[in-house]
Amino acid sequence: MNELIASVFTGIITDENEQHYFVQKNGQTFKLNKEEGDYALGEAVEGFAYFNQKQEAAFTTVIPKIRKGHYAFAPVIEVRRDLGVFVDIGLPDKDIVVSLDELPTLNELWPKKGDRLMVALRVDKKERVWGTLAEEKNFQSLKKIANEGMRNKNIAGTVYRLKLVGTYLLTDDYYIGFLHPSERYSEPRLGEHISGRVIGVRPDGVLNISVKPRAHEAIPDDAAMIYAYLKQKPNQEMTYTNKSSPEEIKQLFGISKAQFKRAIGHLMKQNLITQEDGVTKIIDSSK
Numbered sequence: 001m002n003e004l005i006a007s008v009f010t011g012i013i014t015d016e017n018e019q020h021y022f023v024q025k026n027g028q029t030f031k032l033n034k035e036e037g038d039y040a041l042g043e044a045v046e047g048f049a050y051f052n053q054k055q056e057a058a059f060t061t062v063i064p065k066i067r068k069g070h071y072a073f074a075p076v077i078e079v080r081r082d083l084g085v086f087v088d089i090g091l092p093d094k095d096i097v098v099s100l101d102e103l104p105t106l107n108e109l110w111p112k113k114g115d116r117l118m119v120a121l122r123v124d125k126k127e128r129v130w131g132t133l134a135e136e137k138n139f140q141s142l143k144k145i146a147n148e149g150m151r152n153k154n155i156a157g158t159v160y161r162l163k164l165v166g167t168y169l170l171t172d173d174y175y176i177g178f179l180h181p182s183e184r185y186s187e188p189r190l191g192e193h194i195s196g197r198v199i200g201v202r203p204d205g206v207l208n209i210s211v212k213p214r215a216h217e218a219i220p221d222d223a224a225m226i227y228a229y230l231k232q233k234p235n236q237e238m239t240y241t242n243k244s245s246p247e248e249i250k251q252l253f254g255i256s257k258a259q260f261k262r263a264i265g266h267l268m269k270q271n272l273i274t275q276e277d278g279v280t281k282i283i284d285s286s287k
Contacts (some may be wrong), residue, residue: 004028006068006121006129010046011059013039023047023059030059033092037061050129052093064090071120071134073158076111076191085111087119087131096121098131104162104190108234115191116158118170134160139168143176145205146198150175155209156195159188169194169209176206183210185229185252194232222255223263227272229253230282237281 004025011023011030021032021039030049032039039045045061052058065072066089074087077095084103086095098119103110111117118138119131139160157171167179167188179188179196188194200208211232213224230236240249242264246257253260264280267273274283 002123002125002127004049005123005127006048006050008046008048008063008067010044013041013043013045016041021045025049028057030057032059032061050091050094051127052091054093058093060092062090062092066090066096066119066121066131068121068123071118071138073116073118074131076113076115076117079110079113081107085117087117089119089121089131096129096131098133102133109162109187109189111189111191115189115193117191118158118160136161139170139176142170142174143205144174146175146201146207147205148201150198150201150207153198154195155198155207156193159190159192159194162187162190171207177209178202178206179209179211183208183212184232185211185225186232188232222253222259223266225253226260226263227267227282230273230280235281237279239279241275241278241280243278 009025011025013021014024014029015022019034021034023030023032023045032045032047047059047061048063048067049057049059066074074089074096076085077088078086080086084098084100086097089096098117117131118134120134122130122132124130155171155175155177157169157177159167159169161168166181167184169177169179171177177196183199194211196209196211198207199210202208211228213228230238240252242261249255249257249260264273264275268275271283273280
C-alpha cells in the first residue's frame with residue numbers, strides 16, 4: 001500500500017454502505033465519504049489516499065496541493081515539543097506532522113500556531129505520512145529576480161531558512177529575501193511572517209532586507225525602533241525598562257539610556273505600551 005498512500009490515483013467503486021463508498025486499487029480498499037459525490041458501483045473515481053485520524057485507509061476527491069513531490073505552504077495548527085508541529089494540508093480528518101528532527105534545535109525558533117511552512121509529504125517504512133520541509137532548490141525554482149528599482153520598498157514574507165549568517169524568507173510576491181543579524185532585533189521563527197524594507201539587491205537577484213525602521217521613521221527618538229522590537233517578541237514584551245542599566249540598553253538598541261527613556265515616555269503617552277513588574281509590554285488595543 002505504501003506506493004498509494006499520499007498519492008493521487010484512479011480507483012474503482014466496488015462497494016458501499018450508508019456513509020461510504022469503497023474504492024479499490026491494486027487489491028487495496030479505501031473509504032470515500034458519500035458527502036463528496038454520487039457514484040455507481042464499477043465507476044472510476046480519481047482522488048487522494050491517506051490514513052485518517054482513526055488510522056483507516058481513506059480516499060478523498062478533494063485533492064490537496066501538498067503531496068509526495070508537490071510542495072505548498074501549510075498553516076501550523078498545533079505544536080508538540082515531543083513530536084514536532086502539525087500542519088493543515090486540507091484533509092477533512094487528518095493533520096500532518098513535521099517531525100522535530102526537521103525543526104530548529106532551539107525551541108524558541110520553532111513555528112507557532114498560525115505560522116506556515118512549505119512542505120511536501122513523505123511516507124516511511126511503517127506507512128506513516130509526514131510533512132517534509134522544502135529544500136533550497138524548491139524556493140529557488142519559485143523565485144523572481146529582483147531589480148534595483150525595489151530598493152527601499154516595503155516587503156513582507158515567510159521565513160523558510162535559519163542560518164548563522166542570517167535569515168532567508170520568501171516574500172509574498174515570490175522574491176527571496178535575506179535578513180542579516182545586524183538588520184534585526186531578534187531572530188525570527190521558522191515559518192514566521194515578517195515585514196521589512198529592501199536595503200539592497202544582490203547580483204543574484206536576492207533582496208537584502210532590514211526590519212529596522214528608516215531614520216525618518218524613528219518617531220521621536222527611536223520610539224518606533226523599540227516598538228518594532230516589542231512587536232516581534234513573544235507576548236510582545238521585554239525585560240528592558242527605565243530601570244535597566246545604560247550598558248544593557250546601549251548593547252541592544254545602540255542608544256543612550258536618556259534616549260531610551262524619552263522613547264519609552266513617548267510610547268507610554270501614546271498609550272502603546274506599559275511598564276509593570278520589571279516588564280515593558282505592548283498594550284493590547286483589542287481590549
